[in-house]
Structure formats: structure tokens, C-alpha cells
Amino acid sequence: MKQVYGVIGHPIGHSLSPIMHNVAFKEREIDATYLAFEVKENQLKQAIDGVRGLGVSGLNVTIPHKVNVMQYLDEIDPLAERIGAVNTIVHKENKLIGYNTDGEGYLQALLPILPKSLDNMRVLVLGAGGAAKGVAMAMTVHGVKEMCITNRTMEKADTLAHECSAITKVSTLPIALAQARLTEFDLIVNTTSIGMTPNVDQMPLSLEMIARGVVVSDLIYTPAKTRWLQDAEARGAIIQNGLGMFINQGALAFEKWTNQEAPRDIMRKKVVEKLGGLT
The missing domain is CATH 3.40.50.720 (NAD(P)-binding Rossmann-like Domain)
Incomplete structure (x- = not known):
């Protein structure tokens, strides 16, 4: 069964995370897809409930949810706890675990x-x-x-x-x-x-x-x-x-989800291509 990953935020239409992660999944021959989910602040709890109910394998979290999402997770990595914000969620063994790869x-x-x-x-x-x-x-x-x-x-x-x-x-x-x-x-x-x-x-x-x-x-x-x-x-x-940070935080999230090394050069190339060659 194809795994589903995604990013939640508001607004989210500008996000290049889907093209970056989908090319990474393809490069590593992982049967998965990555989607962008528009989630307003008053919809956050329902969205996380949906992750559990639908079996979404993992999420990235962006503005404005990085802090508030923590209350709906089962575990928080010590670094993310110290930072007080989560940008990556791993769905593992029926638990949602929050990490922070931004820093x-x-x-x-x-x-x-x-x-x-x-x-x-x-x-x-x-x-x-x-x-x-x-x-x-x-x-x-x-x-x-x-x-x-x-x-x-x-x-x-x-x-x-x-x-x-x-x-x-x-x-x-x-x-x-x-x-x-x-x-x-x-x-x-x-x-x-x-x-x-x-x-x-x-x-x-x-x-x-x-x-x-x-x-x-x-x-x-x-x-x-x-x-x-x-x-x-x-x-x-x-x-x-923010391109370098974006690529790196995404690569670190990919590695937490898949336990495989992220193809950073491929990910960067795809994002730069989407940006019209501007880095």
C-alpha cells in the first residue's frame, strides 16, 4: 500500500515540499506520495486526528502550527521539547512523535x-x-x-x-x-x-x-x-x-521517516528548477 506523507500549514499553496519529497521518494524507489494540506488554526486538532485515522506515515509542520501541534502528539523528541516547536512528525507503531529539524x-x-x-x-x-x-x-x-x-x-x-x-x-x-x-x-x-x-x-x-x-x-x-x-x-x-535550510530540514525529515539517506542533490536540483533556476 502506498505510504502518504504531507505538510500542514496556512497558507500552504506556496510550499515546494511536495515536489522535493516526491522526487526523493522516486529516487530512492519508495512507494509513497507527499501532499500539501491547507489547515487553518481552528482545524489543527481535526487534522492530527485525521493523520491517526487515515494512517498518514508522517508530516512536516509549517506556519502557524509548529508550537500548537505539540499538544496533540504522543511523544516529543528532547531537542524539539527544548526548542518548544515541532516541524516533523513521524507516525510509528501507532504513535505520533514530534521532532524539530529546522535548527x-x-x-x-x-x-x-x-x-x-x-x-x-x-x-x-x-x-x-x-x-x-x-x-x-x-x-x-x-x-x-x-x-x-x-x-x-x-x-x-x-x-x-x-x-x-x-x-x-x-x-x-x-x-x-x-x-x-x-x-x-x-x-x-x-x-x-x-x-x-x-x-x-x-x-x-x-x-x-x-x-x-x-x-x-x-x-x-x-x-x-x-x-x-x-x-x-x-x-x-x-x-x-531559506533554500539551504529548506532542503536540509526536509532531508533530515526524510531520513527520520524512511531510515534512508536523503538524495539532497536531487532534492535541491528539483526545487531550484521549480524556482526558475534562482538559488
């Missing part, structure tokens, strides 16, 4: 492009949702020198900072103050959905005060180069979109 996937993409080691960098994280938790905790565990978190809701930023502060120096700033102090940071990471298709004209904050040579990283990969990254590049920044 590790992000670091695998980020570290090779940094001009200096992370333990010598001051980082500004924009956002405090599920993706931010994965990225912030991963950098914290990896030994980032200092981290500052800004978010429209400062209570969420303070909570995330507290969760990370046991390991490294973490502070919070309102967006206006963070923007005024941009020159203090070596790496600026947007973990929000601001600027994602179809809202491509939006930017999470202005980069007028940015220093040349800073690394500006956006977790968004549709469009491949957001308006925010275009502005950063024009100001002399080293830029990175």
Missing part, C-alpha cells in the same frame, strides 16, 4: 557562508515563533557569542530569550530600537513570514543602518530573493535565503 538544517546551510565563526558573532533574530525557536536554540547550542531577539509581541521575544539564556547571553529589543542599532550585529536573521509570496513588497524592518559585510539571512525561499534581501545586497551585505 540543524539552518546551521548546515549557514555555517559555510559565515565570514567568521559563530562564537565571534552578535546575532539579531527577527521573530519569536516556531521557526525562530528552532534557529535561535540551534545557534545557542552551537555557541553563538551573543543574541538579541526582536518581535512585534515583546512578551514572546522575552520568553524565547529566557529559554536560550541558560546557555548564552541573550537579550531583547523592540523593533524600533533593534533597527536603530543594526550596526552592532554581525548576522541578522528574519524568521518571520514577512515578505513571503504573495506579500512580496513587505519587509520585516528597514536596513538603512546596516553595516557593510554583515550577513543577512532570510528563512523565506519563495521568492528566492525577497525585497529585504535585495535591499541588503545593494547595501553590501552577504545574503542568504
